Amino acid sequence: MTQATQPQPGSRPRLLSIDALRGFDMFWILGGEGLFAALLVLTGWSGFQLAANQMEHSAWHGVTAYDLIFPLFIFLSGVTLGLKPLALRAMTPSARWPIYRKALKRLALLCLLGVVYNHGWGGGIPLAPDAVRYASVLGRIGMAWFLAAMIVWHLSLRAQLLAAGLLMLAYGLTQGSFGADPYSAAGSLNAWVDQALLPGQFYGGGPLDPEGLFSHLSAALNALAGAWVGRWLSTPYALNRRLALLAAVGSGLLLTGYGISPWIPLNKTLWTVSFVLVSVGWSGLLLALFALLIDGWGWHRPGRLFALIGGNAIAIYLASALVDWGYLSRSLMGGVIDSLPAAAQPLLACLALLAVQLAVLAFLARHRLFFKV
Known part of the structure; x- marks a missing residue:
């Protein structure tokens, strides 16, 4: 937890829209995804059923709004990278090392916090290494950002685009040509790499982990695209x-x-190439809308x-796994919720859950306390 610092004279101010979009992204994870189901119970309108369906992950192929939450966060991590560009290729090795050390520290901390979020240590201390789930959402964010940073820091823009x-070409070709059924769970190259190289448990006990090793490469493309967007947004054009x-x-x-999805499924x-293109496309459109x-x-x-959410996104994300927000909101508002008609109770319960988290975030922001990784 750190105190916020004032921008230095002459520095470019941070765009409010970036933190706002990150907060909007996190809003759905913190409990906002339940609003549409609650409104369906209250109103019975079928439109809310369609919206509620978008708040669930696709069973396998396909893409929903909920599937886009994670890649949008990775994209935004790249945007902040592009807003503050570094050119390490022009620095001496001694000048580069502190930057490398900070980047590696950030990567390691995100991977560690990801294991904490997963409750991935099995039965507690002493640890059982085989019971740990090492892959995580936070680890994916850290790895995608790190890979993108290495490309942005060391290559010219033309070389970045070529890389x-x-x-993308190498990932798509190797993934699509692997085995007889390359886009199935068990038959994919992703599963083969995870089973060969990733220790511990996989999410849901499946044949691969959704945050597994091979797909770090394509997820880095989301962060890299974000870095180019951040660079473009920092130009002096209108x-x-x-x-x-x-x-x-x-x-x-x-x-x-969407056009190539019949051949390369979403x-x-x-994290197929088509999914990269669609998720980056939606991320760019959402950022353009929020910035406008x-x-x-x-x-x-x-x-x-x-x-409020976006400025402390990592902290509130970790808290969503470590704090029973439902218990806290019921403790404060349970009597009021129970006094309402049954059809209205899910909506108020959802709003109370969000309100408690927003109150904590407002307290942290008021005291300028931000968890930065």
């Missing part, structure tokens, strides 16, 4: 011009990703509300 194209190009490129990526667990509304049109009040 990303070669990585905001409308920057956002128009971002929206146009995002739309093009969506069309391409699959979050395998908040940074362009001045919708600062709702922006600050979501930024």
Whole structure:
């Protein structure tokens, strides 16, 4: 936990829309995904059923709004990387080492916190190494950011684009040509790599882990795309011009990703090339929309509300696994919830859960306490 620092004179201010979009992204993980199901119970309107279906992961192939939460977070980690570009290739080895050390420390800490979030240590101390789930969401975020950072810090923009194209081509070809059924769970290259190299337990006891080793490579493309977007947003061009190009490129990526999906299925667990294109496309469009509304049109009040979550995203994400927010909200509001008609109770319970978490985040922000990794 660290005290927030004031921006240095002459530094570019951080865009509120980035923290707001990160908070909007996290909002659905913290309990917002239950709002549509609760509204369905209250109103019976079938439209809320369609929205509630989007708040669940795809069974295998396909993509839902909930599938896009994770890649959007990775994309935004890349945006912050692009807003503060470094060119290590021009530095001496002694000047580079502190930056490498900080990046490695961040990667290691995220991997460790991911195991903590997973409760992946099995039966407790003493640890049983075979019972640990080492792969994690936070580990994926750290690895994708680290790989993207190494490319951004050491290559020119043209070389970055070439490296990303070669990585996407190599990933797609090796994944798609592996075995007789390359896009199945058990028959995929992802499963083979995890079973050969990833120790411990896999999520759900399946043949591969959704945050497994091989798909770190394609997830890095989401972070790398975010870095290019951050670089573009930091240019002196008019905001409308920057956002128009971002929206146009995002739309093009969506069309391409959905267009190739009959041959390369959209699959979050395998993190296929088509999934990269679609998730980056949606991420770009959402960022363009949030930047237009908040940074362009001045919708600062709702922006600050979501930024409460985005500014402490790692802390509240960890707390979602370590704190029983449902128990706390029921302790505070249980009597009021139970006094309402049965159809209204799920909605108030969901709102109470979100309110308790927002109150804690507001307290931390008021005292300028932020958990930074």
